[in-house]
Amino acid sequence: MPILAREIMTSRVLTLEDNAKVIDAIRLMVNHDFRHVPITRSNSIIGMVTALSTIKGIDKEGQQVLSGSVGDIMVGTGYVKALSNDYVGEVVRRMIDSNADAALVFDGDKVVGIITERDIVRKLPSQLFKQRRVFDVMNKNPKTLGPESTISDAIKSMATHEIRHLVITRGNRVMGILSIRDILRYVMKQLEAGRNIDQSYPITSLMSHNPVTIDPSASVTDAIDLMRRNNVSSLPVVEKGVLMGIITEKDLIREIKPYP
Numbered sequence: 340m341p342i343l344a345r346e347i348m349t350s351r352v353l354t355l356e357d358n359a360k361v362i363d364a365i366r367l368m369v370n371h372d373f374r375h376v377p378i379t380r381s382n383s384i385i386g387m388v389t390a391l392s393t394i395k396g397i398d399k400e401g402q403q404v405l406s407g408s409v410g411d412i413m414v415g416t417g418y419v420k421a422l423s424n425d426y427v428g429e430v431v432r433r434m435i436d437s438n439a440d441a442a443l444v445f446d447g448d449k450v451v452g453i454i455t456e457r458d459i460v461r462k463l464p465s466q467l468f469k470q471r472r473v474f475d476v477m478n479k480n481p482k483t484l485g486p487e488s489t490i491s492d493a494i495k496s497m498a499t500h501e502i503r504h505l506v507i508t509r510g511n512r513v514m515g516i517l518s519i520r521d522i523l524r525y526v527m528k529q530l531e532a533g534r535n536i537d538q539s540y541p542i543t544s545l546m547s548h549n550p551v552t553i554d555p556s557a558s559v560t561d562a563i564d565l566m567r568r569n570n571v572s573s574l575p576v577v578e579k580g581v582l583m584g585i586i587t588e589k590d591l592i593r594e595i596k597p598y599p
Contacts, residue, residue, distance in 0.1 A: 344430050347424040347462040348444045348452030353377050355388070357410035361396065362530055364388045364421050369520070375441050375453060375505075378413045384443065384450060386413035390519045391503060397526070398498035407527070418443055422449055427463065430454060431595055440589065453495070456588035459595070461567055465560045466481050469594040473562055474555035476594060477584035479510045483508045484542060490525065491538035493517055493545075501556050504573040504587065507546050511581045515546035516573065552577040553586065559594050562586050 353367055354377045364376045374390040388409045396404040396412035396416075404412065409565040418441040430442050436554045444452035460566040482496055483506045494503055527543055529536050553562055553574045562574055568586070 341461065342427045342444070343423065344421050344425045344427055344444050344454060347427060347458050348423070348454045349373075349458055350452045352377060352443075352453050354384075354450075355409055356380065356447060357385060357408065357413070359409050360405070360575050361388070361393060361407055361409055361412060362405045362527070365523050365527050366377060368393075369524050370579070372520075373455070374519070375418070375455065376409070377443060377450065377453075378409050383448075386410075386420050387441070387443075388413045389417060390441075390500060391497070392417070394519055394522065395495055395498045396535075397473060398494050405530060411461070417441070420445060421454065422446070427454075427459070428595065428597055431459060431592055435593060455570060457594055459592050460563060460572075460588045463595065465563050467596055468559050468563065468591065469596060471559050471594060472555065473553055473557045473559065473576055473586055474583070476556060476562075476590050477555065478590065481506050481582065481583045481585035483565045483574070483582070485509065486514055486543050487539075488542050489538060490522065490536070490540040490542060490545065493522060493542050496524065497522075504585065505542075506575050506582060506585060508582055513550065513552065513575050513577055513582050515543070515548045516550040516575060517542050517546040518573070521545045544551040549577060554578060555583050559591060563591060566591075 357378050357380045376388045378386045379383050392412050392414050419439050421430045421442045421444050443453040505517045507515040551569045555576050573587040
C-alpha cells in the first residue's frame with residue numbers, strides 16, 4: 340500500500356520571522372539537530388534558511404552576516420510543497436526533479452510537517468530501496484581537504500560546491516569527515532562566548548576522526564543500515580584503505596522504487 344507524506348514527515352516544524360537574526364537560525368539548527376528553518380512573514384511561509392544557505396552567507400559576507408536578518412540569506416527555492424495525503428514516492432520525485440532537499444507539508448494553508456532527506460532514509464522501509472551496489476550509487480569524485488586546511492577553506496569549499504560534507508584526507512587515505520553541522524556548532528559556540536570566528540581554526544579540531552566507512556561492494560541497504568545505526572548522513576566509501584567515493588542521503592533517495 341502506498342505510503343503517505345504524513346506517515347514519515349517530522350511534525351514539529353520550528354519557524355522564524357523574516358526579521359529574526361541569522362544566529363537565531365543557527366541556534367535552532369544546532370540545538371534541534373536539523374538543517375532547515377522555514378521563514379515566515381505574517382504567518383505565511385516566504386522562504387527557507389538552510390545550513391548551506393548560512394554557510395554561503397558566511398563565505399560571501401563574513402561574520403557580519405550572522406547579525407543580519409534571516410531574510411538576507413533565505414532561499415525561495417530548495418524545497419517543494421506537499422500535502423499530507425500525497426504519496427511519498429511522488430514527493431521524492433518532485434524533490435529530485437527540483438534538486439530540493441526538503442518538502443514542506445501543508446494541510447490547507449497551514450504547515451503541518453517537513454520531509455527531509457533524513458526522514459526518507461531513516462523512516463522508509465529499506466526494502467523499498469533498489470538493491471544496487473554502493474559503487475553504482477556513490478559520488479566517485481568526493482570533495483576533499485588536507486588535514487592542514489582551515490575552517491575558512493572548508494566554508495569556501497562547501498559554499499562553492501554546494502555540499503554538506505568534506506572528506507579529510509592525507510594522500511588517498513581517509514583521516515576524518517567534516518560536516519556542515521560541525522561548522523555551525525563551532526560558529527554558535529564562538530559567538531555565544533563573545534568571540535569572533537577564527538578563520539584559521541584547524542579543521543582537524545572539528546572533524547569526526549575515524550568516521551564510519553563502507554565498502555564499494557556493499558548494498559544500498561547496507562548503507563542505509565549503517566547510517567541509521569551510527570546517526571550519520573554520509574559514508575566515505577573505502578576499499579583496502581583507499582578513498583573511492585562518498586555516499587550521502589541525497590544519493591540514497593534516488594534509489595527509491597517508484598511510488599512507495
